[in-house]
Amino acid sequence: EVQLLESGGGLVQPGGSLRLSCAASGFTFSSYAMSWVRQAPGKGLEWVSAISGSGGSTYYADSVKGRFTISRDNSKNTLYLQMNSLRAEDTAVYYCAKYRGYYRAGSSQYAEYFQHWGQGTLVTVSS
Amino acid sequence: QSVLTQPPSVSAAPGQKVTISCSGSSSNIGNNYVSWYQQLPGTAPKLLIYDNNKRPSGIPDRFSGSKSGTSATLGITGLQTGDEADYYCGTWDSSLSAGGVFGGGTKLTVL
Numbered sequence: 399e400v401q402l403l404e405s406g407g408g409l410v411q412p413g414g415s416l417r418l419s420c421a422a423s424g425f426t427f428s429s430y431a432m433s434w435v436r437q438a439p440g441k442g443l444e445w446v447s448a449i450s451g452s453g454g455s456t457y458y459a460d461s462v463k464g465r466f467t468i469s470r471d472n473s474k475n476t477l478y479l480q481m482n483s484l485r486a487e488d489t490a491v492y493y494c495a496k497y498r499g500y501y502r503a504g505s506s507q508y509a510e511y512f513q514h515w516g517q518g519t520l521v522t523v524s525s
Numbered sequence: 526q527s528v529l530t531q532p533p534s535v536s537a538a539p540g541q542k543v544t545i546s547c548s549g550s551s552s553n554i555g556n557n558y559v560s561w562y563q564q565l566p567g568t569a570p571k572l573l574i575y576d577n578n579k580r581p582s583g584i585p586d587r588f589s590g591s592k593s594g595t596s597a598t599l600g601i602t603g604l605q606t607g608d609e610a611d612y613y614c615g616t617w618d619s620s621l622s623a624g625g626v627f628g629g630g631t632k633l634t635v636l
Binding site for chain 1: 527556557558560562568569570571572575576581613615616617619622623624625626627628629630
């Protein structure tokens with residue numbers, strides 16, 4: 399059974415930093431891309447970042463580019479999100495998700511989906 | 526303002542059918558595959574549909590997905606009270622700011 403357990407959330411002041419972790423189990427972690435998706439209180443889902451299985455390729459939403467860094471340690475089956483220069487608008491529940499993204503054979507269309515989700519960790523940016 | 530447009534709410538009686546629309550553009554839905562997620566109150570989202578119309582194992586065939594042009598639709602038949610949830614569509618956006626995008630979500634009420 400796939401399990402994803404986020405940790406590291408909490409209260410931080412504007413301009414501060416926080417590192418989120420996501421411990422994965424139940425699948426071959428290094429074989430799968432992973433991602434972070436966030437949800438502000440009472441709002442919808444927002445794609446934040448994704449990383450390939452090897453960690454060699456990373457992708458970011460414009461809203462976090464240059465401030466957040468996604469990484470992974472395949473020896474520890476753990477995904478990370480380093481968040482710097484935090485703003486009030488970064489307040490949200492942050493979910494890690496097992497991510498599938500690929501071009502279908504013979505197609506230029508990209509297929510992306512979040513196959514399994516963790517329970518989320520709340521990040522509150524406030525003074 | 527979400528990149529993909531969904532109705533804020535839909536409702537139907539138990540046993541009935543409901544559809545939820547998701548509208549986008551050529552840079553997202555029009556040229557990429559769509560997925561759908563169910564978020565029950567107080568829980569994490571759950572994958573319902575991927576690759577426009579495929580169901581993961583364990584998802585009942587009461588849930589279906591389709592895509593036409595720059596729009597996608599989630600259908601739910603035989604509505605149950607346990608289907609009350611928020612539903613989100615998602616896809617890849619291939620514009621200059623390439624990345625994943627979601628709809629704003631639709632609250633389903635089973636009357």
